Amino acid sequence: MHTIVIAGGGAGGLELATRLGDSLGRNGRARIILIDRSPTHFWKPLLHTVASGKRDPLMHEVAYSAQAAEHGFQFVCGEVLSVDRTRRTVSIGPFRSDDGQEILPARSLRYDKLVLAFGAVTNFFNISGAAEHAMTLDSVWQAELFRKRFLANCMHASSRRLAGASEGTIVNIVIVGGGATGVELAAELSHTVRTLAKYNVHTLDPDHDVRVSIVERGELLLPHLNPRLSRRAARYLRSLGVEVCTSTTVARVDADAVLDTNGTRHAADITLWAAGVEGPAVCTTLGLPMNRIRQIIVNAALQTPDDDSVYAIGDCSNYICPVKGAAVPPRAQVAHQQAMYLAEVLAKQPGTRSPDFQYRDYGSLVSLGPFAAVGSLLGAAPGREMLVGGVTARVLYALMYQKHVMALHGFIRMAAQTVVHWLRSKVSPSVKLH
Numbered sequence: 001m002h003t004i005v006i007a008g009g010g011a012g013g014l015e016l017a018t019r020l021g022d023s024l025g026r027n028g029r030a031r032i033i034l035i036d037r038s039p040t041h042f043w044k045p046l047l048h049t050v051a052s053g054k055r056d057p058l059m060h061e062v063a064y065s066a067q068a069a070e071h072g073f074q075f076v077c078g079e080v081l082s083v084d085r086t087r088r089t090v091s092i093g094p095f096r097s098d099d100g101q102e103i104l105p106a107r108s109l110r111y112d113k114l115v116l117a118f119g120a121v122t123n124f125f126n127i128s129g130a131a132e133h134a135m136t137l138d139s140v141w142q143a144e145l146f147r148k149r150f151l152a153n154c155m156h157a158s159s160r161r162l163a164g165a166s167e168g169t170i171v172n173i174v175i176v177g178g179g180a181t182g183v184e185l186a187a188e189l190s191h192t193v194r195t196l197a198k199y200n201v202h203t204l205d206p207d208h209d210v211r212v213s214i215v216e217r218g219e220l221l222l223p224h225l226n227p228r229l230s231r232r233a234a235r236y237l238r239s240l241g242v243e244v245c246t247s248t249t250v251a252r253v254d255a256d257a258v259l260d261t262n263g264t265r266h267a268a269d270i271t272l273w274a275a276g277v278e279g280p281a282v283c284t285t286l287g288l289p290m291n292r293i294r295q296i297i298v299n300a301a302l303q304t305p306d307d308d309s310v311y312a313i314g315d316c317s318n319y320i321c322p323v324k325g326a327a328v329p330p331r332a333q334v335a336h337q338q339a340m341y342l343a344e345v346l347a348k349q350p351g352t353r354s355p356d357f358q359y360r361d362y363g364s365l366v367s368l369g370p371f372a373a374v375g376s377l378l379g380a381a382p383g384r385e386m387l388v389g390g391v392t393a394r395v396l397y398a399l400m401y402q403k404h405v406m407a408l409h410g411f412i413r414m415a416a417q418t419v420v421h422w423l424r425s426k427v428s429p430s431v432k433l434h
């Protein structure tokens with residue numbers, strides 16, 4: 001049977017597997033196989049809420065096996081290590097338990113069509129000490145690690161203060177990168193600190209004893225947004241007590257500080273690196289053309305130019321939008337549109353001509369904590385941009401996730417889940433306390 005293998009079950013890959021499973025897999029027209037190194041899916045744009053303790057990942061993850069059973073595709077758990085394009089096989093490493101025991105052996109899978117949807121990883125731009133000392137937000141595991149370290153630092157500083165110590169009583173968090181990830185995390189953290197104080201998890205003064213700073217190389221935060229919105233976001237963050245250091249380039253990261261090129265030392269108990277992404281290392285094993293940040297180059301059909309049986313979507317791909325003359329950004333919106341496009345193209349009979357992929361930019365929204373967001377909406381009128389902020393933008397931002405849930409489970413289940421999460425938020429603390 002014709003076999004379509006999708007490598008990576010993130011924002012793009014899981015939506016694609018679900019659609020193709022429904023259209024081809026269920027009725028036996030093709031075998032759809034999704035491979036992911038994790039047994040569960042979590043929507044990446046929400047990782048900052050896991051890092052701040054606002055969201056319990058267990059309540060929002062999707063078990064790939066359950067999704068596969070419901071939507072007519074097959075799920076294979078394991079890390080894709082390499083692809084042999086001559087023999088059309090994908091090599092998958094063994095799947096191990098947390099204590100290192102091998103649960104599933106190394107395997108290889110044959111494909112007729114392969115869709116690469118590996119996402120991206122943090123790019124440290126070879127800054128000295130960054131990879132060794134900075135934390136990242138590439139996975140649920142890393143977000144949870146950040147949350148636990150943040151909590152431990154607050155509790156430790158609080159106990160030293162109670163013991164009358166003069167040093168180690170302030171918590172310094174430095175976020176490198178003033179894009180959406182850095183801004184969203186900084187805003188959430190300032191709310192988390194206050195909530196933790198309310199529950200006496202620490203006795204620090206949220207306004208003075210926990211210092212969150214953003215270090216950004218450019219003149220403005222959120223460079224992809226209208227400058228008015230960038231300034232508005234910076235003002236809002238400052239009102240929450242976040243220190244915003246723009247036009248500041250990081251030269252080195254130490255275990256306890258970030259040093260900038262002006263020689264200023266930013267004390268850091270935790271450094272979080274959110275300054276850019278690159279394709280994962282596995283992209284280099286494919287022998288396919290890549291750009292300088294290891295993203296696989298694709299044409300207007302999202303196929304790799306050297307091998308029309310291999311496609312790439314989402315953050316691991318490099319597609320130049322002919323209208324803008326620039327690469328589409330690494331965003332969930334792009335991964336979603338590319339998944340929907342391929343779901344239609346791959347469901348057609350072989351040999352049927354398909355239109356080119358066309359990216360439509362609907363704008364961008366950035367959360368500023370539980371009560372605000374900023375963003376711009378495009379597409380209402382050609383060439384016009386509508387700037388939004390405050391609660392309206394926050395509601396629109398929340399709808400982005402609902403749209404993803406709806407793509408996976410349909411409207412009724414999305415609505416039911418939303419009600420369950422809302423009820424849960426009424427009976428439990430608004431952040432994780434332990």
Ligand SMILES: Cc1cc2nc3c(=O)[nH]c(=O)nc-3n(C[C@H](O)[C@H](O)[C@H](O)COP(=O)(O)OP(=O)(O)OC[C@H]3O[C@@H](n4cnc5c(N)ncnc54)[C@H](O)[C@@H]3O)c2cc1C
Binds near residue numbers: 011280282314334
């Ligand atoms: C904190 C944060 C906030 C964000 N906010 C927004 C936002 O507000 N709006 C927006 O549009 N975008 C946002 N993004 C970006 C968005 O998350 C990504 O653009 C989107 O998730 C890309 O989708 P993808 O399918 O390409 O990859 P991902 O969603 O990253 O999925 C990749 C999948 O591949 C799997 N994988 C990777 N390597 C392998 C391997 N070798 N073998 C097997 N499986 C593998 C991973 O486990 C993962 O499941 C944000 C990102 C972050 C980190």
